[in-house]
Amino acid sequence: MIGNNNSKRVNRRAFVKHTLAGVIVTAFGGTLSGFTAKSYARIIGANERISVAIVGVNNRGRALAVNFAHQRNCRVTHITDVDFRAIKKCIAAVTAVNGETPHGEADFRRLLDDKSVDALVMATPDHWHTPGTLLALRAGKHVYIEKPVSTTPHEGDLLRKASSKYPDIVIQVGTQRRSWPNIVTAIQEIHDGVIGRPYFGKGWYANNRRPIGIGKEVAVPSWLDYELWQGPATRKPYKDNLIHYNWHWFWHYGHGELPGNGIHILDLLRWGMQVDYPIRISSIGGRYQYEDDWETPDTQTVDIEFADNKSMCWEGRSCNGVPLYNYPVGAMFYGENGSLLIGQGNEYKVFDLKGKIVKEVKSEFTADPMNRTNPSQQLDALHIQNFFSAIREGSQLRSDIEDNYKSTLLCQLGNIAYRTGTMLQIDPASGAIIGNQEAMGLWTKEYHPEFEPEI
Numbered sequence: 452m453i454g455n456n457n458s459k460r461v462n463r464r465a466f467v468k469h470t471l472a473g474v475i476v477t478a479f480g481g482t483l484s485g486f487t488a489k490s491y492a493r494i495i496g497a498n499e500r501i502s503v504a505i506v507g508v509n510n511r512g513r514a515l516a517v518n519f520a521h522q523r524n525c526r527v528t529h530i531t532d533v534d535f536r537a538i539k540k541c542i543a544a545v546t547a548v549n550g551e552t553p554h555g556e557a558d559f560r561r562l563l564d565d566k567s568v569d570a571l572v573m574a575t576p577d578h579w580h581t582p583g584t585l586l587a588l589r590a591g592k593h594v595y596i597e598k599p600v601s602t603t604p605h606e607g608d609l610l611r612k613a614s615s616k617y618p619d620i621v622i623q624v625g626t627q628r629r630s631w632p633n634i635v636t637a638i639q640e641i642h643d644g645v646i647g648r649p650y651f652g653k654g655w656y657a658n659n660r661r662p663i664g665i666g667k668e669v670a671v672p673s674w675l676d677y678e679l680w681q682g683p684a685t686r687k688p689y690k691d692n693l694i695h696y697n698w699h700w701f702w703h704y705g706h707g708e709l710p711g712n713g714i715h716i717l718d719l720l721r722w723g724m725q726v727d728y729p730i731r732i733s734s735i736g737g738r739y740q741y742e743d744d745w746e747t748p749d750t751q752t753v754d755i756e757f758a759d760n761k762s763m764c765w766e767g768r769s770c771n772g773v774p775l776y777n778y779p780v781g782a783m784f785y786g787e788n789g790s791l792l793i794g795q796g797n798e799y800k801v802f803d804l805k806g807k808i809v810k811e812v813k814s815e816f817t818a819d820p821m822n823r824t825n826p827s828q829q830l831d832a833l834h835i836q837n838f839f840s841a842i843r844e845g846s847q848l849r850s851d852i853e854d855n856y857k858s859t860l861l862c863q864l865g866n867i868a869y870r871t872g873t874m875l876q877i878d879p880a881s882g883a884i885i886g887n888q889e890a891m892g893l894w895t896k897e898y899h900p901e902f903e904p905e906i
């Protein structure tokens with residue numbers, strides 16, 4: 452297995468060496484001047500190939516499988532899914548990239564003892580992320596885990612503890628904007644004072660999602676292992692409007708737009724504003740647009756206040772895609788001397804206090820946030836290479852579990868505030884909810900006994 456004893460430490464020397472060799476292009480908090488399509492082409496070459504199994508390949512996982520297969524220092528050895536059609540489709544997509552045909556496997560747990568597999572990519576529905584990752588860590592596999600890493604704060608705690616327990620194992624979170632060069636530069640500019648002290652952040656996501664109808668209990672289709680799809684979730688009868696993708700809108704499996712898409716943007720806001728845990732948080736919204744089985748809000752605002760005179764808010768509109776500041780997805784940082792806008796792609800604008808653009812940085816790579824499968828393939832390759840670099844050289848991860856915990860927690864607390872209809876008071880030292888038994892009831896959840904997550 453490929454690994455490195457220093458993998459959780461910042462290995463500055465290895466980083467510099469690789470920067471010069473053109474293997475990795477991101478510096479922790481640094482900038483990426485001169486990054487071009489040519490240099491992108493250079494970074495996807497390296498000597499040693501890391502063997503990767505992709506878990507869950509209907510949509511995002513297939514895009515990741517293709518993207519991992521494009522990396523010359525990687526071999527996609529296994530494609531696993533509980534939908535047998537998805538396995539076949541994904542094997543064909545990977546084979547088309549480089550002529551190498553991965554093995555298909557229905558149950559990813561069978562790969563855990565396979566010493567030839569170095570890393571797992573967890574792109575299943577959210578309810579499998581933490582339990583599946585914990586199994587992989589216990590088996591000594593590195594993990595690229597899709598966001599949101601957990602469905603409850605308790606699961607997030609388990610991941611943090613596991614990350615400390617297995618310091619040689621690398622866990623990269625799929626909040627890939629952390630590796631996009633111009634975003635890294637934008638955040639560094641904020642830290643360097645381009646807009647003065649940033650005191651307010653606004654994040655948003657807007658789409659035109661269609662209704663999901665009223666589901667009927669029907670027989671489980673022959674192409675699906677529904678028992679394994681449910682895995683850690685307590686059992687519910689199969690309905691015809693749940694699989695695939697629509698599970699995002701049921702509290703039992705996903706948790707809606709906030710952890711699904713808000714996480715990317717709240718993570719940027721938290722990073723740029725240099726804040727950790729809030730002091731209070733509230734949220735309102737509802738399923739306003741359609742009457743169907745969709746449980747999570749299709750329209751939601753979340754207000755989050757931090758101790759040092761800073762706050763942020765997030766607006767999610769699943770069913771009205773009108774953009775803000777010309778972007779359907781974005782993060783705006785408001786500061787004492789101006790504002791900085793990060794839109795959907797690898798680009799940003801700086802405004803003065805009157806709203807005049809004083810600087811604009813554009814990307815030669817485009818990202819399409821409405822492409823729910825693979826919005827930004829070339830840029831995401833940088834995040835994948837950062838994962839590999841952490842495995843081989845111990846380079847600093849751009850999106851590690853410890854830091855991502857705090858961003859994911861903002862989403863989870865936002866949903867807990869929404870579901871309990873209360874303003875939550877939070878301990879800014881730990882992120883814990885203060886004095887609210889009902890809200891604490893949502894800190895964890897019940898599991899199917901066979902799949903209870905353990906470190």
Ligand SMILES: NC(=O)c1ccc[n+]([C@@H]2O[C@H](COP(=O)([O-])OP(=O)(O)OC[C@H]3O[C@@H](n4cnc5c(N)ncnc54)[C@H](O)[C@@H]3O)[C@@H](O)[C@H]2O)c1
Nearest residue numbers: 507508509510511531532533534574575597598680695696
């Ligand atoms: N980082 C990003 O930009 C980004 C973009 C899209 C989705 N995502 C994330 O990727 C994850 C998957 O989303 P999606 O849209 O592809 O969902 P999806 O429902 O379309 O696909 C999930 C796949 O996982 C499979 N699966 C379920 N249980 C499994 C198991 N035990 N073993 C193997 N496969 C299993 C399902 O059969 C399905 O094929 C979500 O967590 C989502 O938040 C991230």
